[in-house]
Amino acid sequence: MKNNESIAEKTRKLLKLCKDTYFSGTRLVVTGHDKPDSDSLISSWLLLRLLSKKDIIAEIKFATRPDSVTAKIAQKLGILDVMNFGGFDEGDVLLLVDHHKTFYKNRVLGCIDHHTTPPEPDFNYSFVEKASSCGKMIFDMMCSIGSDDSESEIMALYSVYFDTQSCKSSKFNQNDREWIEYCIEKYSLDRDCLTEWGYCLLDPEDSARELAMAGYKRYEFSGKAGISSCVQTNIRRSRMIEKRLPEIFEFLDDYMRVNNVFVCVYIVNNPEIGRSDMYIIKEGNVPLDERIEKISLDRLASRSVDVVPYVKRMAESESTTE
Numbered sequence: 001m002k003n004n005e006s007i008a009e010k011t012r013k014l015l016k017l018c019k020d021t022y023f024s025g026t027r028l029v030v031t032g033h034d035k036p037d038s039d040s041l042i043s044s045w046l047l048l049r050l051l052s053k054k055d056i057i058a059e060i061k062f063a064t065r066p067d068s069v070t071a072k073i074a075q076k077l078g079i080l081d082v083m084n085f086g087g088f089d090e091g092d093v094l095l096l097v098d099h100h101k102t103f104y105k106n107r108v109l110g111c112i113d114h115h116t117t118p119p120e121p122d123f124n125y126s127f128v129e130k131a132s133s134c135g136k137m138i139f140d141m142m143c144s145i146g147s148d149d150s151e152s153e154i155m156a157l158y159s160v161y162f163d164t165q166s167c168k169s170s171k172f173n174q175n176d177r178e179w180i181e182y183c184i185e186k187y188s189l190d191r192d193c194l195t196e197w198g199y200c201l202l203d204p205e206d207s208a209r210e211l212a213m214a215g216y217k218r219y220e221f222s223g224k225a226g227i228s229s230c231v232q233t234n235i236r237r238s239r240m241i242e243k244r245l246p247e248i249f250e251f252l253d254d255y256m257r258v259n260n261v262f263v264c265v266y267i268v269n270n271p272e273i274g275r276s277d278m279y280i281i282k283e284g285n286v287p288l289d290e291r292i293e294k295i296s297l298d299r300l301a302s303r304s305v306d307v308v309p310y311v312k313r314m315a316e317s318e319s320t321t322e
């Protein structure tokens with residue numbers, strides 16, 4: 001798509017493409033990435049709402065379920081019941097939100113994403129740009145053609161808080177600050193509650209699987225698969241999470257072996273103090289503790305800055321030596 005197109009033009013182009021596709025008898029399905037986080041769920045809900053305002057029928061489907069914290073958030077927001085987590089049917093045509101690469105064979109009509117990491121999308125329609133959240137992008141699309149409403153605006157605000165650790169991560173767009181202040185005042189929202197909720201804290205007593213697979217993402221470069229996951233903690237819970245790390249790493253090592261994954265980046269985020277620890281687990285035949293590297297950051301880790309480029313470089317390096 002042309003970079004100089006306005007958001008309204010991009011929105012109208014997507015709606016026309018969806019209308020033409022839907023009225024040709026095709027089933028339109030909106031979906032976020034695997035192991036969907038709150039932004040993926042909210043983005044899907046917002047796009048479905050936009051389509052329905054234009055009399056375009058679509059469904060929300062996911063191939064995998066969200067983790068327990070994300071599911072509870074979605075239930076509390078009242079958006080979980082309109083979503084199906086049973087996978088896709090053969091004839092489903094997908095509209096991707098919050099990601100621009102899929103590992104499924106279904107035809108993809110287009111994507112809306114705020115991750116600008118490679119590879120570049122190659123669909124009939126793509127709207128990819130850096131933003132605080134994909135939900136905010138879709139709400140801006142709604143506004144651009146006069147199809148916004150208060151409920152959608154509040155959902156977009158939540159998506160920003162959930163996807164930026166309450167506006168503390170490096171991907172938060174500072175230009176959204178004024179809009180956030182406007183929303184908090186307009187809807188009489190409790191800032192402290194919103195901030196705490198936005199941290200998406202996991203319970204340290206959850207199963208090793210829940211803690212290991214929280215915020216799961218998969219990447220493929222040069223024919224090699226890498227993964228990352230991310231647990232959110234705070235000062236009080238961080239010691240409990242640290243005690244659980246050995247069993248978390250054991251679970252991830254088993255997962256890597258079974259699923260032919262060559263590297264895993266496990267992130268422990270503490271948005272309360274703005275720090276992250278990244279644990280890089282590499283495949284190999286030596287003992288597990290010899291294959292783990294810890295990197296501590298005096299800021300919150302960013303997958304687009306810290307994880308994806310690292311995994312890409314490692315994949316390309318290993319491919320050239322094979």
